[in-house]
Amino acid sequence: MVEPHRHCLVCGKAIPTDKNFCSEKCERYYEKKIKTQKRYFYILMALPIILILLLFILGGVQ
Numbered sequence: 001m002v003e004p005h006r007h008c009l010v011c012g013k014a015i016p017t018d019k020n021f022c023s024e025k026c027e028r029y030y031e032k033k034i035k036t037q038k039r040y041f042y043i044l045m046a047l048p049i050i051l052i053l054l055l056f057i058l059g060g061v062q
Contacts, residue, residue, distance in 0.1 A: 010026035
């Protein structure tokens, strides 16, 4: 029977149940990846708002 364990969120190695990552390297990689994903999400959410504002501004000029 297999002991209770989890898998590293980055590389998938088996680790103790009280940890999420197998090493500091995996943890830093994950944090960097999440930060980048958040940045892209905010950009993608802001882009339609900016385009709609531009349409209202440029549409009012005519």
